[in-house]
Structures are given as C-alpha cells and as structure tokens.
Amino acid sequence: MKRFPQTRRRAVVLALALGALLPAAPAVHAAPAAEWPTKPVRILVGAPPGGTADILARLFAQELQRPLGQPVVVDYKAGAAGTIAVQNMLSAPRDGYTLLLIQKGIASEVPQAIKVSYDPFKDIVPLVQLTRQGLVLVGNPGLPAKNLAELVTYVKANPGKIDVANFGIGLRGHTIGVQFNRLAGLDTGAVSYRGSPPALQDIMGGQVPLMFDGPATSMPFIKAGKLRAFAVAFPQRIAALPNVPTFAELGYPDLSEVGWMGLWAAPGLPPAVVSKLREATLAAMQAPTLRRKIEELGMEVGTPATPDELARDVRESYERQGKLLRSIQFKPE
Structure with missing residues (x-):
C-alpha cells in the first residue's frame, strides 16, 4: 500500500512530460479575431426594398467596404416585422460575417407587438448606431388643415371619423398616434399596413388622411408636394425640413423620442471583432457622400455610443413602449 503514492507521483511526472511534447491548444477565437475579415461580410436587412433600412443599407455597405477591405453584401430577409432577419442571423456562425441592420424597435417594440422566438435583451446585441431619426406626421395635401393647430381643430370637429395609418400595429408609428390622441384630446382610428410604402400610397390617394x-x-413625397408635413417628433427640427416645427415647439414635448438604426449581432462575437467592426463603421459613417445623403433623408448620423449605452437605451424604450401598450390593453398577435 505504501508504494501507491510513489506510483501516482511517477504517473503525474510522466503525464507532465508528455504534455510538454504536445502542441498547445489554440485559443478559441484568437486566430479568427486577429484575421477578421478575410471574406465578404453579409448585412441582413429585415425590411423590403424601398424603405428606410434598404436605403441606408445600400449606402452604408458601399462605404463600409473601404475600411474593411472586403466586399459587403446586402441580403434582404423581409417579413414578420424584421424577425425573419433576426432568425437568419441567429442561425449563422457567430464569427462577425453575418450582421443585422435594423431599427432599435426590433428589440424595444416588435417583441411587445407580436410573439417572437428570441429574447430581445439576450439574443441580439446592438453594436453601432448608424442614424438617428424621429417620426413625421404627414397627411394628404387636400386636408383643410394647413398646420398642426388647424389639424387638431379639424379632427376634433370630426370625432371618430379620421383614421391614422401606421406601418405595424403595436409599433411606434401606431403608439405615437395613441399618445397624440391623449395629449391633444382627439378621437382617431388606426389602420395598419405592412410597411410604409403601401400606407403612403393610400394617404396620397385619399383613402386614409394621416400617418406618422x-x-x-x-x-420625396413631401418635397414633391404630394404629402403635407405637420410636425416632427424629434428633439429638434430636421435639416431636410427646416420649416416643419417639432411637436415640442407646438406644445407637445412628450412626442420627441429618438429612434435609431444600427448594426446588430448575435451574442458571443469576439471582442476584437467588435472593436474592428465599430472602428470600420465609424470611419465609413464619416464619408461626405453618405453623411449628405443621410441628411437629405431627414436623418442624422448616429453617435459613437457604446454597445452598453445602446442596450440601456433599448431597455428604456422597451419599458416606455410596454407601459403605453398596457394602458390600451394591447395583446401581442
């Protein structure tokens, strides 16, 4: 029995000697992170061509190729309020080559409007803010109201007869209409569409008078005189519509929440990849052509907010949106 400890010690020494002869196991992410990117990067867009996300994605992808030194491919995965694109991203390898470009509402609004299979705070991670924007209250030019005060008077004179279009029930374009009704003492209906383009067509055609x-x-339609802009739900006037006042200027300070478009990823991306991606994105967003186009579209270039700061903003927006939806007894579809 006394010989067992010695035998055990010899086994340990032998194992250590053999271990020294074997190659060390590589770090899980060290090589890919150091080399990234070595192939094209794919950006999923959870919206159909023609919308805000599509316009931004095509412009941004073109500029991002320069600092990355690799092609950047835009891949449309529209449907189910962006959740199809989310699922495509989550099913792809988590190596930095598949990203998502979408509004922050994919985490702060969509999970409260429809039943989703992902956790908005664990399964998707905001990496970089690309643009900031608000919503604009637009209407058919044939309306008798020429400004917001006249519009409020007109809607009050027609209780229950005026509808407001939105690009998705339970989303911000819908709930801001609920807020406006409460703040201004209005009674309007809500008509939901699958995105902005079909809704705008009906507004210009006279089927529905208003929309956020x-x-x-x-x-483009405001500039062409096919839509009238009444007010902007944003902290300040937007450069592309300098004559359109903010809701705050007109006595509605609560209608000024900032929306933003950003790049998102699945969790677990190597920190070195996140750092490179953020650096390349911030460089791409400095391109004069891209910045000018963003301004023409009524948006602002985003801030260099960190992923943690963006995540906190998403959480705060989620809580505000949830409180409002609960107040109208809204149930997810």
Missing part, C-alpha cells in the same frame, strides 16, 4: 412615418420614406 419615418422621414426617409416620406421625404
């Missing part, structure tokens, strides 16, 4: 929409999709 993103400036990128409304801007």
Whole structure:
C-alpha cells in the first residue's frame, strides 16, 4: 500500500512530460479575431426594398467596404416585422460575417407587438448606431388643415371619423398616434399596413388622411408636394425640413423620442471583432457622400455610443413602449 503514492507521483511526472511534447491548444477565437475579415461580410436587412433600412443599407455597405477591405453584401430577409432577419442571423456562425441592420424597435417594440422566438435583451446585441431619426406626421395635401393647430381643430370637429395609418400595429408609428390622441384630446382610428410604402400610397390617394412615418420614406413625397408635413417628433427640427416645427415647439414635448438604426449581432462575437467592426463603421459613417445623403433623408448620423449605452437605451424604450401598450390593453398577435 505504501508504494501507491510513489506510483501516482511517477504517473503525474510522466503525464507532465508528455504534455510538454504536445502542441498547445489554440485559443478559441484568437486566430479568427486577429484575421477578421478575410471574406465578404453579409448585412441582413429585415425590411423590403424601398424603405428606410434598404436605403441606408445600400449606402452604408458601399462605404463600409473601404475600411474593411472586403466586399459587403446586402441580403434582404423581409417579413414578420424584421424577425425573419433576426432568425437568419441567429442561425449563422457567430464569427462577425453575418450582421443585422435594423431599427432599435426590433428589440424595444416588435417583441411587445407580436410573439417572437428570441429574447430581445439576450439574443441580439446592438453594436453601432448608424442614424438617428424621429417620426413625421404627414397627411394628404387636400386636408383643410394647413398646420398642426388647424389639424387638431379639424379632427376634433370630426370625432371618430379620421383614421391614422401606421406601418405595424403595436409599433411606434401606431403608439405615437395613441399618445397624440391623449395629449391633444382627439378621437382617431388606426389602420395598419405592412410597411410604409403601401400606407403612403393610400394617404396620397385619399383613402386614409394621416400617418406618422419615418422621414426617409416620406421625404420625396413631401418635397414633391404630394404629402403635407405637420410636425416632427424629434428633439429638434430636421435639416431636410427646416420649416416643419417639432411637436415640442407646438406644445407637445412628450412626442420627441429618438429612434435609431444600427448594426446588430448575435451574442458571443469576439471582442476584437467588435472593436474592428465599430472602428470600420465609424470611419465609413464619416464619408461626405453618405453623411449628405443621410441628411437629405431627414436623418442624422448616429453617435459613437457604446454597445452598453445602446442596450440601456433599448431597455428604456422597451419599458416606455410596454407601459403605453398596457394602458390600451394591447395583446401581442
């Protein structure tokens, strides 16, 4: 029995000697992170062509290729309020080559409007803010109201007869209409569409008189006189519509939440890849052509907020949106 400890010690010494002869196991992410990117990067867009996300994605991808030194491919995965694109990203390898470009509402609004299979705070991670924007209240030019005060008077004179279009029930374009009704003492109906383009067509055609929409999709029609812009739900006036006041200027300070478009990833991306991606993105966003186009679309270039700061903003927006939806007894579809 006394010989067992010695035998055990010899076994240990032998194992250590053999271990010294074997090659060390490589770090899990060291090589890929150091080399990234070595092939094309794919950006999933959870919206159909023609919308704000599509416009931004094509412009951004072109500029991002320069600092990355690799092609950047835009891949459309529209449907189910962006959740199809989320699922595509989550099913791809988590190596930095598949990213998502979408509004922050994919985490702060969509999970409260429809039943989703992902956790908005664990399964998707905001990496970089690309643009900031508000919503614009637009209407058919044939309306008798020429400004917001006249519009409020007109809607009050027609209780229950005026509808407001939105690009998805339970999303911000819908709930801001609920807020406006409460703040201004209005009684309007809500008509939901699958995105902004079909809703805008009906507004210009006279089927629905009003809508809260993103400036990128409304801007061409506002400029062409096919839509009238009444007010902007943003902290300050937007450069592309300098004569359109903010809701705050007109007595509605609560209608000024900032929306933003960003790059997202699945969790677990190597820190070195995140760092390279953020650096390349911030460099791409400095391109004069891209910045000018973003301004023309009624948006602002995003801030260099960190992923943690963006995640906190998403959480705060989620809580505000949830409180409002609960107040109208809204149930996810």
